[in-house]
Amino acid sequence: MVIRPLDARSSTERELVARRMRLTLEEVLGIERGRAMYTLEWLRERVDLHLEQGAVFLAQDELGRIAGHTILRVEPEEGLFSTTYVDPAFRRRSVARQLVRRGEDWLRGQGARLAATYTDESNYGLQQLFLGLGYGLQPRPDAFVRLFKCLESGSGL
Numbered sequence: 001m002v003i004r005p006l007d008a009r010s011s012t013e014r015e016l017v018a019r020r021m022r023l024t025l026e027e028v029l030g031i032e033r034g035r036a037m038y039t040l041e042w043l044r045e046r047v048d049l050h051l052e053q054g055a056v057f058l059a060q061d062e063l064g065r066i067a068g069h070t071i072l073r074v075e076p077e078e079g080l081f082s083t084t085y086v087d088p089a090f091r092r093r094s095v096a097r098q099l100v101r102r103g104e105d106w107l108r109g110q111g112a113r114l115a116a117t118y119t120d121e122s123n124y125g126l127q128q129l130f131l132g133l134g135y136g137l138q139p140r141p142d143a144f145v146r147l148f149k150c151l152e153s154g155s156g157l
Contacts, residue, residue, distance in 0.1 A: 001067065001095060003102040006047075006056040017056060017069050018043040020085045028123045047071070050082065055106050059086070059095045070099040072106060079104075079112030079151070084126065096129050108151050116148040 006013050021043045025034035038046075050056050054073030058066050068086035072079060081103055086095045107115050115135075119126050121143050130147040131137060138146040 001062075001093075001098060002060050003057050003098050004060060006051065006058050006069070008051045013058065013066070014044065014047050014051075016066055017047050017058075017071070020069060020087075021046070021071075021083050024083055024085045028120050028126075046082075054082070055103075057099060057102050057106070059090070059099055061090070067093075067095045068099055070103045072103050074107065074110045074112050078114040078116045078148070079107030079110065081115065081117035084117070084129070097133065100129065100133055104149075104151060113150065113152055114148060115151050116146055118144050118146050121145050 006017060008014070018040060022034065022038070022040060025037050028034065029037065047056060050071045050073055054071065056069060056071050059068040061067055066087075067090035068084070070084040071082040073082060074080070081100070084096055084099055084103075086099070104115055117126070117130060117135075118140075121139070127137060127145065127147065130149075133149070135147040135149040138148065140146060
C-alpha cells in the first residue's frame with residue numbers, strides 16, 4: 001500500500017474523495033441523516049479547500065485502486081484530521097493506521113504540536129483506531145468526542 005497526496009489535477013480522485021466523505025457520514029449517522037447533513041457539492045468544495053489549505057492523502061494498492069483517504073488541516077490550536085475513510089473491501093489491513101501515521105508526519109511538518117479529530121460519539125470504529133494509535137478521548141457536550149494526541153516526541157497526552 002502506498003500513501004500519497006491526492007493529485008489536485010485529477011477530477012476523478014477529487015470526486016471519489018467527496019463521495020467517500022458522504023459514505024462516512026452515512027455509515028456513522030445513517031443514510032438519511034448522513035445525506036442530509038451536506039450536499040455533494042459542499043463536500044467537493046471541502047476537498048478543494050483542503051487541497052489549497054491542508055492536505056489530502058490517498059492509500060493506493062499495487063493494482064492502482066484507491067483504498068482510502070485522510071484529510072487534514074492545521075487549526076490555530078491543533079492539527080486536525082477532518083476525515084479518514086477506508087473502503088470496506090480494504091478494512092482490517094492497517095490502511096487506516098497508515099493513513100493516520102502519514103497524516104501525523106504531515107502535521108508535524110506543518111509545526112502542529114497536537115493532532116485531533118472529532119467524531120460522533122457512536123463512531124466506535126474511528127474511536128478504536130485513534131485510541132489504538134495512542135490518542136486520548138475527551139467527551140463533549142454535543143454528542144461528539146474529541147480524540148487527541150501530542151505530536152512532540154517524548155511527550156505524553
